[in-house]
Amino acid sequence: MPESTEKAAFFPIYLQPGAGRDELPYRLRQQSLLGDFGRAALQTRELDQLLQRAAELCADGLRTRFAQVLEFVPGENRLVGRAGVGWEPDRIADMAFETDVGSPAGYAYKTRQPVITNQLPSEARFKTPQLFTDHGVIRSINVLIERGGEGQDYFGVLEVASADPGWFDQADADFLAAFAGLLGIAIERQQADARLADALEHQSLLTREMSHRVKNSLASVVGLLRVQSRGAQSDEVRAALQEASSRVDTIAQVHDNLARGSRIGFIDFADFIDDFCGRLQANANGNQLRCRAEPMLLLADHGIPLGLLINELVTNAIKHAYPDRCGVIELSACALGDRLHVEVADQGVGLPDGFDINAPRSSLGFKVIRGLVRQLRGRLQLLANNPGARFLIDLPIVPAADPPSAAAR
Template sequence: MPAGARTETGGELHSRLRQQQLLSAFGREALRRSELDDLLQEAARIAANGLGTNLSKVLQHIPDEGALKIVAGVGWRPGVIGVVRFGTDLESPAGFALRTGAPVISNHLGDEGRFRTPKLMVEHGVRRAVNVLIRGEAGAPPFGVLEVDSRDPREDFSESDVDFLQALANVVGLAIDRDRDRRDRELLTREAHHRVKNSLQIAQTLLRLQLREVEDPEARLQLEQAARRIMTIGAVHERLFSGPAIGQVAVGTYLHGLVEDLRNSLGVGEGSRPLELELSATAEMAVWDGDRVTTLGLVVTELVTNAFKYGRDRVLIRLEIAALDGAGTLVVEDGGDGPPAGYDQVRGRGLGMRIMATLLRGGELVPQWPAGGRFRFVATLPPAASGASA
């Protein structure tokens, strides 16, 4: 075999091994990354790198516009990605790949009789192009096209290059399916929480209407407390689908909203008995799951209701959260005398106390009579589950 042929074969083998390494690395990246836009940009970079060029692009099919839009890419002038669109007709290389599903190699764009060269590619001096389809699950419309371009007319794209590019596009297709499934699940979850919130609002409204028909003071009190408990849970569901992530609630935002709701439902303001909230820096920034926030909200609601029922003066809510494990210390303080010394809140007969004793399993609720004529309940919330944000 001539020496030149051995060198060429060795270079070809080295190129294929490098492409396999790039595919393997991209596969791991696709499993790790959750943001589809970032993954598409990485796919464009890997595609150009694997084929030895500095120009590539990911084109997404926009059916309503009858166009392919560049959504990721490398090597293009500013203002191209996210803006420039190509046609989907058969005279466009990318359009041909989209419509036929077949890969397209065009090693002589200037002399091509099959396709026209898009203006953008002429501006960038593109001489060669290769396109493959990005498709997801069987039966679903294709996402679009992965294309690599080159200004160098001397070395043709090969069928092996197509194989590499198609394998890369297939991994992208799997990531797109995963992203679509995630968005579908989020949509269903948001709808579920929205319906639960609406149902709780209806239940709260019915209780408020029932209050108009009840004359017994104790019965009215119980109905009002039940309505506040429903309000507390409903506020959690409202924020479960508007928070930083599905199923996660920003604790500070939730408590500020809850305090405002309690002011309205209890009829208190800035007068002789204001309701105030103090949060540590960690508590202000904490993000908890819905169950933990529901527990926190119900405990706050019960303690604040009791403070306004039995206490005096200002009512203060203070929450501190440990940065390491997410354990919380909740204090609700007022100017009252509190329950008699030796009172056992766990065995207390009140419904509110029994609710809190159930909610705080793994934590505790302790009455305190500090100096200065104040009374406070101190509730300890257990550490967050492993992996939860503090």
Template sequence: MMKESSMHDEIRKLKRQTAALASFGTQSLRTHDLDRLLTEACETVATSLDAELVKVLELLPDGERMLVRSGVGWNPGVVGREIFGAHELSPSGYAMQMDKPVISGDVGEELRFEIPAFMREHHVRSMVNVVIHGEHRAWGVLEVDARAPHAFDDDDAVFLQNYANLLAAAIDRLETEAALNRAVERSELLLGELQHRVRNLLLNIRSLARRTRRSSGTLDDFSEAFEARLQALGRTQDMLTRAMDGTIALEEVLRQELQAHGMDDPERTLLRGPCIELTGGAAQALALAFHELATNAGKYGAFARPEGRLSVTWEITEEPEQVVLHWRESEVEMPAEPERRGFGSETIEKSIAYMLAGEARLSFSGDGADCEIRFPLSGQGHVSGGQG
């Protein structure tokens, strides 16, 4: 009769576990919250094995520690806080290292492991650990603990491993969904940024066209100047497109324009200042200003003569916090004031005021052009450290 009773108990246990697997498999497809999924998994396992204590351990990104991510039966302060090593001296770490279930019938006689203090405080005597396999690496461990010596057997381990496999598949699905949602959110953010950038670019192009027309004597003059200014905007847009965070270093914008005008000779050019990351709008405004200054330097200034020199320095001032940039040309023979102040001067002075809420002062001496540009850093960029 005892054997028959024991057989019936095993059959009932097997049916209960099979039903639990089927139920969780269906339920996991409907859940979109990872913490809720893990809690439900612990509760189902506890019911299926008549277990007092169940927990899910998540392997942390460093690969060396595990966090009690979820559980049932534990005192407050355990779930979400307790961390221990993912090494062979811990039961769960040993299971992960060996990649197989680990059963310990009585921790009092266990010589393989160091039992964490919080488990001793809960009077854990028996346990079984199985690995939750992730898509690329082990995600963590599913562990069942008992306060009395318990003869966990291979059937229990097989059930838990099957359960852990279902859990791993559900976790992979949720993490994939989360990654896709982040990708969608980023795409929407990038689309909004692109639309904003295109609107600003079209406004800049319209303004360039109007100002270039006013300062051009002939259609050929207009075509040449307008195309050059569009190319300056295009170079900045190309840099913004490649930038991961939508910002460009001030020095990179400056070097780009100097290179485009053949003015990147290190023997004749000095660039120095802190590393400042500019927003797209600030980068466009400065790119146009640098383009006009470089065009002037190439035609009449520092780079119109082999002995000419260019120094561009910038700094951050305090109270108020501003970027102050100095463009200084030297060893140049030119009139103290050009006879005609063209669109280049207007772009440098007026555009900085309109687009950067700053100011620019352009002057000429017998030694070359001298331009000071000031604009508030707030809203236009940030200092990222380092010295140019």
């Protein structure tokens, strides 16, 4: 559009660039809005909200009623409305412009240049869109939105329009171009975040699927061991096979918890303890299991040895604590600073006289317990409990920083 002094003289004075406004506050306001949008872009994770905010701030900065963000749709070769302000609500979703020279937005996209027009009704470069005619629009600015500001990949067009007399000048176009630059970087970040989220979700699905398959495979092993146990000829072999199936079942439970967990690579320890006690209660020989654990997330690498360790201690109490009657076996777990304390206690016959927890033993169960404690770099202590026995496992296991709430479980 010609902007010489001679051309401007043919128009009323309020149509000349900058006329009728205090230029310095006007430009300072635009700079302030750019800062506002920069902060909003860092805080907003929803793309639609970001695009709508961009349209609102651009209209504010250029003192216009109308603004819109148009996205290029490759498959349709069109610019379609994603957000807008000032237009009739039902018209925003229906906005569509061909990417040719038939409209100001299409012209800007086609030529890759900003388009300023202050006389739409007499414009010779393109036709006035019906949307503009319906809203009385007589002037507009269109600038490209470069995705990431690289000048190679274009998201679409940022457009402001006005039905009021006045004049858009090059400084207005520069403001809108700066805004489009910020918007393009924000869009690229949003889309990169979305791609990362999709990749993480895919990884999550793969991990959960793997844990689910491992759990099913271990469940098959448990079934085979139990079948062999029922067919064993001696009580010793039968007991050994039953203990082996219990250990494999514990590992399967950890993988099941991994598949259902809220975070990849972690187990919800409270959920695991609930499931664990529910499974053991069915084979507790009439004893009552009371289990409680604080909600916490533990690394999967800790989950399997810890689960096996608890399984050995509880199973040992079920077998030996109450030889002539049934009783209560308690399991509790809590985080104390950067350590995890797990207690298994009963009120049964207690341990043999002179029992030394650190003495070498021939029992496979106690060998497994000692080996797992060493693997977790913890300590196994025998606490006073009269009557009965009380074992404390003190482990340097740090729970995750954001354990799930009870409601989430």
